[in-house]
Amino acid sequence: MSAPIIAIDAMGGDFGPRCIVPASIPALTEFPSLHLVLVGQSSSIESILAQHAGVDPSRLRIVHAAETIGMDERPAQVLRGKPDSSMRVALDLVRSGQAHACVSAGNTGALMALSRYVLKTLPGIDRPAMVTVIPTERGSCYLLDLGANVDCSAEHLYQFAVMGAVAAELQGIERPRVALLNIGVEDIKGNQQVKLAASLLQQAEGLNYIGYVEGDGLYRGEADVVVCDGFVGNILLKSSEGLASMISAKMEALFKQSLASRLAGSLALPLLRRLQGELAPSRHNGASFLGLQGIVVKSHGSADADGFLSAIRRALLEVEKDMPQRLHERLEHLLL
Amino acid sequence: MSAPIIAIDAMGGDFGPRCIVPASIPALTEFPSLHLVLVGQSSSIESILAQHAGVDPSRLRIVHAAETIGMDERPAQVLRGKPDSSMRVALDLVRSGQAHACVSAGNTGALMALSRYVLKTLPGIDRPAMVTVIPTERGSCYLLDLGANVDCSAEHLYQFAVMGAVAAELQGIERPRVALLNIGVEDIKGNQQVKLAASLLQQAEGLNYIGYVEGDGLYRGEADVVVCDGFVGNILLKSSEGLASMISAKMEALFKQSLASRLAGSLALPLLRRLQGELAPSRHNGASFLGLQGIVVKSHGSADADGFLSAIRRALLEVEKDMPQRLHERLEHLLL
Numbered sequence: 187m188s189a190p191i192i193a194i195d196a197m198g199g200d201f202g203p204r205c206i207v208p209a210s211i212p213a214l215t216e217f218p219s220l221h222l223v224l225v226g227q228s229s230s231i232e233s234i235l236a237q238h239a240g241v242d243p244s245r246l247r248i249v250h251a252a253e254t255i256g257m258d259e260r261p262a263q264v265l266r267g268k269p270d271s272s273m274r275v276a277l278d279l280v281r282s283g284q285a286h287a288c289v290s291a292g293n294t295g296a297l298m299a300l301s302r303y304v305l306k307t308l309p310g311i312d313r314p315a316m317v318t319v320i321p322t323e324r325g326s327c328y329l330l331d332l333g334a335n336v337d338c339s340a341e342h343l344y345q346f347a348v349m350g351a352v353a354a355e356l357q358g359i360e361r362p363r364v365a366l367l368n369i370g371v372e373d374i375k376g377n378q379q380v381k382l383a384a385s386l387l388q389q390a391e392g393l394n395y396i397g398y399v400e401g402d403g404l405y406r407g408e409a410d411v412v413v414c415d416g417f418v419g420n421i422l423l424k425s426s427e428g429l430a431s432m433i434s435a436k437m438e439a440l441f442k443q444s445l446a447s448r449l450a451g452s453l454a455l456p457l458l459r460r461l462q463g464e465l466a467p468s469r470h471n472g473a474s475f476l477g478l479q480g481i482v483v484k485s486h487g488s489a490d491a492d493g494f495l496s497a498i499r500r501a502l503l504e505v506e507k508d509m510p511q512r513l514h515e516r517l518e519h520l521l522l
Numbered sequence: 523m524s525a526p527i528i529a530i531d532a533m534g535g536d537f538g539p540r541c542i543v544p545a546s547i548p549a550l551t552e553f554p555s556l557h558l559v560l561v562g563q564s565s566s567i568e569s570i571l572a573q574h575a576g577v578d579p580s581r582l583r584i585v586h587a588a589e590t591i592g593m594d595e596r597p598a599q600v601l602r603g604k605p606d607s608s609m610r611v612a613l614d615l616v617r618s619g620q621a622h623a624c625v626s627a628g629n630t631g632a633l634m635a636l637s638r639y640v641l642k643t644l645p646g647i648d649r650p651a652m653v654t655v656i657p658t659e660r661g662s663c664y665l666l667d668l669g670a671n672v673d674c675s676a677e678h679l680y681q682f683a684v685m686g687a688v689a690a691e692l693q694g695i696e697r698p699r700v701a702l703l704n705i706g707v708e709d710i711k712g713n714q715q716v717k718l719a720a721s722l723l724q725q726a727e728g729l730n731y732i733g734y735v736e737g738d739g740l741y742r743g744e745a746d747v748v749v750c751d752g753f754v755g756n757i758l759l760k761s762s763e764g765l766a767s768m769i770s771a772k773m774e775a776l777f778k779q780s781l782a783s784r785l786a787g788s789l790a791l792p793l794l795r796r797l798q799g800e801l802a803p804s805r806h807n808g809a810s811f812l813g814l815q816g817i818v819v820k821s822h823g824s825a826d827a828d829g830f831l832s833a834i835r836r837a838l839l840e841v842e843k844d845m846p847q848r849l850h851e852r853l854e855h856l857l858l
Binding site for chain 2: 260321323333336372374378401403404406414418420421424430432435436437440453454457
């Protein structure tokens with residue numbers, strides 16, 4: 187393939203270009219063929235870039251966009267009222283083929299709405315889903331949706347299951363075990379949407395559907411792909427982040443109590459911090475929007491430079507795998 | 523008050539009377555005024571009791587019930603088809619005033635259905651809710667519903683909020699901060715039920731409603747009472763249990779790697795285990811059914827003797843506080 191080009195929404199996130207621009211530059215070093223397009227207020231971006239020596243100008247382009255989307259703006263307002271936002275212009279670059287992917291740390295709802303509007307969904311997909319990878323006792327699992335779709339029908343959950351399976355396959359997992367997240371493993375458990383989605387999935391040939399998993403089964407590694415609506419997925423992800431932080435904080439307090447415990451802490455804390463990072467995957471790795479005719483990766487609004495760089499890596503991986511095309515091919519076989 | 527009497531469903535749980543009976547006996551030592559009624563197959567109960575010397579027969583009564591409810595039986599079947607189950611007979615003892623509370627480790631759905639049928643809900647309460655206490659960075663919080671009510675209207679969530687607040691007040695928390703669990707703290711976030719419940723709660727005088735909390739805010743201790751539907755609450759609780767177990771397992775593996783790390787582990791593991799226990803509150807402490815005209819505590823199906831004893835303690839506390847009456851008085855002022 188040609189050199190990958192990633193469009194960066196330089197104005198997104200809680201800290202805007204002063205975080206996003208410096209966070210993007212190391213990607214050029216890490217990936218020698220990568221090109222970046224920084225989209226946003228060109229004067230702001232240029233003044234930040236001027237503080238960073240040694241950036242190869244042939245691999246970094248600035249595209250001006252006059253407007254910025256606030257973190258609390260409603261998606262509908264953004265769609266109607268901000269045709270020249272950095273997020274919108276970055277997505278336009280993907281649609282027109284001038285970039286292979288878009289990475290943004292901006293307003294999630296606006297990014298989802300604009301992505302759907304600008305890029306459109308793949309045939310057979312009603313709504314894109316947000317997916318990320320979380321650690322389990324045995325390895326890791328794909329969890330979706332993470333909050334893009336608050337209310338989901340059985341058909342939506344079915345489509346998420348198919349997309350999650352394909353994403354896992356592209357990462358090298360053979361016949362990924364696909365499960366629906368539920369409050370019990372018996373057939374009678376769950377709400378109407380989950381039960382209906384289960385009956386759709388039982389009939390799906392070519393999918394390794396294994397049934398329901400519960401919240402604890404997810405972390406025991408019972409499935410490779412776990413499907414739920416965006417309300418549940420978001421609560422699960424954020425409560426896991428919060429719990430991991432709480433455990434770290436309590437352990438750190440314990441480890442400060444004596445010299446012996448400080449020694450113990452010097453051993454245990456690095457592991458705890460790593461786990462905490464893994465358990466804040468949206469913060470750490472970004473989340474992919476699956477089901478679009480293009481690649482969009484959402485970095486956490488409060489991501490630090492490492493987190494934003496991880497999101498760029500994720501986008502680059504999807505570019506290399508040609509995720510939307512592979513997804514499209516598999517969907518044609520798998521969707522009812 | 524007179525000596526408290528607790529009816530124990532001796533046949534419930536994954537291990538039945540051979541776990542429940544020995545787990546109940548220590549309560550008689552811990553609480554010298556307590557009386558227990560063990561309900562179930564009298565021959566089984568008697569043969570297990572025969573192995574335990576020194577039980578005061580004046581404080582332990584057996585009531586025979588011919589039927590046992592399986593962990594996978596449907597509530598509707600149980601309601602119609604098993605008039606003489608241990609669970610039903612234990613609840614009948616509460617209704618008739620022969621016991622002050624019922625504790626069961628049996629089928630949750632059946633216990634909820636039978637509790638509603640036998641005891642009825644308090645005026646103004648459509649559905650009882652399951653509540654437990656979970657640890658936070660600052661202390662603890664009441665989380666409800668935990669799975670008894672899969673689909674909830676805004677009115678149900680409102681009633682849960684009121685009941686959770688009263689439960690927290692009875693535990694000595696002044697003006698407990700009540701929050702709705704949501705996927706963002708902005709007004710536009712969430713599903714229809716949550717948004718409607720928020721508007722009901724904003725109008726409620728006498729409730730310290732503080733707005734939305736997210737999954738991470740819950741563990742940061744932003745609220746004393748966190749309200750959600752039973753699907754979300756169950757997923758949150760079980761995924762937290764699973765995550766705490768996973769972190770413990772990873773830490774234990776780390777601590778086995780060397781002599782130095784084994785020393786570190788000897789310090790850190792007791793704390794981790796305690797946290798793991800606190801984070802499996804339904805397993806550890808039992809969950810109360812709030813909103814009934816009587817006291818019912820559900821112990822986890824796979825609870826060990828300590829867990830079941832904790833559920834008895836919980837029931838006894840509610841007996842001492844006269845929870846249903848206090849709840850009824852507060853509800854009269856708080857419900858619309």
